[in-house]
Amino acid sequence: MTQMPLEITNFFLAMQAGPHGLDMLADMFAPDADYWEPFSGQTAPHNGRAAIIAAFAASRSDAFDDAVITLGAVEVDGNQITVQWTCISQAIPGGRGSGTNVFQMKDGKIASLKTTLDQGQP
Numbered sequence: 001m002t003q004m005p006l007e008i009t010n011f012f013l014a015m016q017a018g019p020h021g022l023d024m025l026a027d028m029f030a031p032d033a034d035y036w037e038p039f040s041g042q043t044a045p046h047n048g049r050a051a052i053i054a055a056f057a058a059s060r061s062d063a064f065d066d067a068v069i070t071l072g073a074v075e076v077d078g079n080q081i082t083v084q085w086t087c088i089s090q091a092i093p094g095g096r097g098s099g100t101n102v103f104q105m106k107d108g109k110i111a112s113l114k115t116t117l118d119q120g121q122p
Contacts, residue, residue: 018067022060029109030106036114037115
């Protein structure tokens with residue numbers, strides 16, 4: 001199955017909204033969710049909704065308001081959704097980045113998110 005769940009579509013819309021999408025993002029994560037990301041340099045996951053939203057807030061600026069996120073391949077396997085993406089924004093070094101998000105869903109909320117960047121990305 002390759003149809004992306006509405007919750008994941010809404011996640012990318014909130015991401016594209018830059019700092020104005022943080023409240024929307026907060027509602028999408030389970031209270032005890034985990035988030036692994038390559039942007040902050042932190043190797044351990046962010047644990048819990050508040051820590052996750054703080055990580056997103058730290059990586060957002062008004063410069064991110066111009067973000068255009070294009071989705072690539074989507075793979076749905078039960079509660080796991082894998083999405084390839086490309087983002088164009090002046091907030092990104094070089095103006096462009098790409099990677100993969102692997103979501104684990106539980107009860108309509110994101111229980112886990114692992115973001116990786118494609119090879120050669122900062």
